[in-house]
Amino acid sequence: MRSAPIPLVEMRNISLAFGGVHAVDRVSIDLYEGEVMALVGHNGAGKSTLIKILSGAFKPDAGEISIRGEPATIDNPREARQYGIETIYQTLALADNLDTVANLFLGRELRTNWRTLDDITMEAEARKVMSRLNPHFQRLKDPVKVLSGGERQSVAIARAILFDARILIMDEPTAALGPQETAQVGALVRQLKSDGIGIFLISHDIHDVFDLADRICVMKNGRVVGTARIEHVTKDEVLGMIILGKCPPAALPGNFADYGAARPREFI
Amino acid sequence: MNQASTPARHARSGHLSPLIHLLKATELDARLVGTVAALLLIWIVLHVLSGGLFLTPRNLWNLAVQSSPIAIMATGMVLVIVTRNIDLSIGSMLGFIGMIMGVVQVDLLPKLLGYEHPAIWLLALATGLVLGIVLGATQGFAIAYLGIPSFIVTLGGLLIWRGAAWWVTSGQTVAPLDNRFRLLGGGPEGSIGAAWSWMVGIVACAAIVLLLAHRRAGRKKLNFALRPMVAEILLGGVACALVLAAVAIVNAYPWPIGSVRRYAEANHITLPEGGVFIAHGIAIPVLIAIGVGVAMTFLATRTRYGRYVYAIGGNPEATQLAGVDTHWVIMKTFILMGFLAAIAGALSIARLNAATNSEGTLAELLVIAASVIGGTSIAGGVGTVAGAMLGAVLMQSLQSGMVLLGVDTPLQSIAVGAVLVVAVWLDTVYRRRWAR
Numbered sequence: 001m002r003s004a005p006i007p008l009v010e011m012r013n014i015s016l017a018f019g020g021v022h023a024v025d026r027v028s029i030d031l032y033e034g035e036v037m038a039l040v041g042h043n044g045a046g047k048s049t050l051i052k053i054l055s056g057a058f059k060p061d062a063g064e065i066s067i068r069g070e071p072a073t074i075d076n077p078r079e080a081r082q083y084g085i086e087t088i089y090q091t092l093a094l095a096d097n098l099d100t101v102a103n104l105f106l107g108r109e110l111r112t113n114w115r116t117l118d119d120i121t122m123e124a125e126a127r128k129v130m131s132r133l134n135p136h137f138q139r140l141k142d143p144v145k146v147l148s149g150g151e152r153q154s155v156a157i158a159r160a161i162l163f164d165a166r167i168l169i170m171d172e173p174t175a176a177l178g179p180q181e182t183a184q185v186g187a188l189v190r191q192l193k194s195d196g197i198g199i200f201l202i203s204h205d206i207h208d209v210f211d212l213a214d215r216i217c218v219m220k221n222g223r224v225v226g227t228a229r230i231e232h233v234t235k236d237e238v239l240g241m242i243i244l245g246k247c248p249p250a251a252l253p254g255n256f257a258d259y260g261a262a263r264p265r266e267f268i
Numbered sequence: 269m270n271q272a273s274t275p276a277r278h279a280r281s282g283h284l285s286p287l288i289h290l291l292k293a294t295e296l297d298a299r300l301v302g303t304v305a306a307l308l309l310i311w312i313v314l315h316v317l318s319g320g321l322f323l324t325p326r327n328l329w330n331l332a333v334q335s336s337p338i339a340i341m342a343t344g345m346v347l348v349i350v351t352r353n354i355d356l357s358i359g360s361m362l363g364f365i366g367m368i369m370g371v372v373q374v375d376l377l378p379k380l381l382g383y384e385h386p387a388i389w390l391l392a393l394a395t396g397l398v399l400g401i402v403l404g405a406t407q408g409f410a411i412a413y414l415g416i417p418s419f420i421v422t423l424g425g426l427l428i429w430r431g432a433a434w435w436v437t438s439g440q441t442v443a444p445l446d447n448r449f450r451l452l453g454g455g456p457e458g459s460i461g462a463a464w465s466w467m468v469g470i471v472a473c474a475a476i477v478l479l480l481a482h483r484r485a486g487r488k489k490l491n492f493a494l495r496p497m498v499a500e501i502l503l504g505g506v507a508c509a510l511v512l513a514a515v516a517i518v519n520a521y522p523w524p525i526g527s528v529r530r531y532a533e534a535n536h537i538t539l540p541e542g543g544v545f546i547a548h549g550i551a552i553p554v555l556i557a558i559g560v561g562v563a564m565t566f567l568a569t570r571t572r573y574g575r576y577v578y579a580i581g582g583n584p585e586a587t588q589l590a591g592v593d594t595h596w597v598i599m600k601t602f603i604l605m606g607f608l609a610a611i612a613g614a615l616s617i618a619r620l621n622a623a624t625n626s627e628g629t630l631a632e633l634l635v636i637a638a639s640v641i642g643g644t645s646i647a648g649g650v651g652t653v654a655g656a657m658l659g660a661v662l663m664q665s666l667q668s669g670m671v672l673l674g675v676d677t678p679l680q681s682i683a684v685g686a687v688l689v690v691a692v693w694l695d696t697v698y699r700r701r702w703a704r
Contacts, residue, residue, distance in 0.1 A: 055589070057589060063334070076591070077588070077589050077590065078591035079593045081591060087589070089586075089589065091591050093583065093586035093590070094581040094582075094583065095578070095580075095581075095582030095586055095649075096577040096582045096583060097578060097581060097582035097649035097650055098575075098578060098579055098582055101573060102579070103576075105588065106575075106579055106586070106590040106592070107587075107591040107592050108590075109572050109575060109589035110574070115571070116566075116570040116571060117569075117570055117571065117572065120486045120487065120489075120490055120492075123490070123492065124490050140625055187345060196497070230397065260320060
């Protein structure tokens with residue numbers, strides 16, 4: 001089905017415990033170019049922890065990460081960014097008191113030859129990227145706390161794509177949005193996909209998942225229940241996986257790394 | 269695309285008077301304008317109550333000199349509070365560093381280099397500045413990397429450095445200080461005189477105009493929205509007028525007759541009948557405070573470090589996730605605070621011509637009050653260097669105004685405490701109502 005079977009991201013046998021709690025317990029997940037991989041499960045299933053390991057916020061106790069087949073070490077968010085991994089967090093991770101321009105460039109400010117902030121160039125770049133995402137967006141110089149939920153989401157997404165992300169992690173991107181803004185984000189996700197960007201989509205909203213995702217990975221109590229192509233499973237089956245941890249026949253149960261080379265191709 | 273919002277804005281502000289409209293067009297911070305208004309009100313009230321003694325060149329000159337150490341430390345305290353921290357130790361730090369600078373220039377260096385050697389003042393000052401950096405770094409490390417709350421670390425510092433200040437000489441006062449060092453504290457000799465003051469004023473005006481023009485040109489090049497020309501001219505004109513007025517005031521304060529006589533004797537000039545008018549001009553400590561203010565404003569608004577300070581105040585987690593080394597930024601902020609406390613310490617002991625172990629007692633509270641009154645939000649993320657410096661002048665105005673009026677010391681404390689609480693209350697109201 002796919003010409004190049006090397007995944008953009010592969011996380012294998014990742015474990016991380018906080019105190020005695022196994023937040024993530026031998027989990028494997030992969031992602032290909034131009035693909036949306038949905039990561040679903042209850043609160044506390046370990047989705048956010050897994051994704052924070054990829055984005056460099058947490059260090060795993062065990063397991064390997066490879067990017068385009070190459071082993072990768074990601075010790076902090078800066079290193080994740082060097083691999084082209086950008087994260088849009090559930091809490092948006094914006095500094096509310098700063099304006100849109102400052103938030104877009106946070107941690108990667110452009111500077112003049114005098115090593116001072118190049119506010120004017122940053123504002124011009126911000127204007128460009130924001131008008132591409134959201135033509136109605138005006139308030140570049142207002143603190144982001146006065147923006148609407150959709151506008152804030154645009155800022156968060158713009159920040160990720162501003163620096164040519166190849167791997168995008170979206171944590172509940174539509175949780176705080178109205179229907180129209182949700183549709184906007186959906187359109188954006190498809191646009192990013194067609195640019196060949198791989199996206200991890202973490203969501204509670206099963207409709208969003210079936211609307212946008214190519215594959216789905218369900219987690220429960222820190223482990224993978226199963227992985228499936230979205231067209232092979234029904235919403236009820238997915239709900240069964242989330243709630244009961246019951247894996248339907250169309251999904252590959254558990255940690256795919258346990259299958260080794262014998263991993264069935266139809267689940268990729 | 270920009271025009272879409274302008275009609276709406278016009279509609280909203282249509283009922284406002286032209287004056288307010290113009291004020292809005294200058295894009296000045298509302299809080300800063302509020303602080304200036306409060307300061308003017310206090311000045312006028314004190315002037316009337318003191319029977320015309322407050323708004324005189326002499327009093328304003330002294331007010332500026334007295335405000336300098338507080339203003340210098342307030343510029344750093346703004347950044348500390350913006351990062352959601354506090355520093356309670358700076359008063360004690362000032363005292364300890366002051367003692368060390370005193371001992372270095374009075375006891376240590378004269379033995380090595382000889383009495384009144386021209387390098388003494390510089391070496392003493394450098395020792396103090398390095399010590400300030402070391403003390404600040406120690407506290408900053410404990411806060412940023414060991415994760416001890418800044419309130420606790422600096423509360424400990426308040427006791428430790430004050431104890432250390434006593435310990436340096438077992439409580440003995442160190443005096444008199446090196447003659448060159450004393451210039452840092454002001455006085456007739458420690459001022460730059462009328463001609464140089466005008467020079468500074470003119471350079472400042474030129475800088476203001478150039479800055480405004482540069483900003484406008486940059487925005488114009490990229491077709492960004494510009495301030496109306498009227499607002500630009502108003503802003504530049506008022507700023508330059510204020511600068512020149514301040515210079516005129518400090519130049520209207522003559523040397524006391526004693527200093528004039530001593531100067532005449534030292535230079536073998538015979539004084540004419542009725543003496544001569546020698547203007548003080550800008551005092552050196554005030555010049556230092558202004559320099560610090562400009563440098564700190566630059567740091568806070570034009571550098572990555574400053575941007576990160578504000579980002580940490582807004583959302584520490586987000587800042588860290590954006591790849592910023594937040595621990596190091598916080599440690600740097602405390603290092604800066606220690607450095608500024610050392611500068612303030614040098615000015616304070618130089619003005620007194622003595623280093624005492626009680627120097628700077630309660631200064632931390634004045635500095636925190638100055639920052640908050642100047643618009644720094646105690647919740648973090650918001651505050652300006654200029655506002656804090658204005659706040660320092662406001663606090664000092666209250667204090668020296670009450671001295672002029674003969675208010676008892678305990679009553680002074682009550683008034684200062686009440687002002688602080690009211691200022692924070694006003695800040696809360698402001699944020700609830702206008703900050704949306």
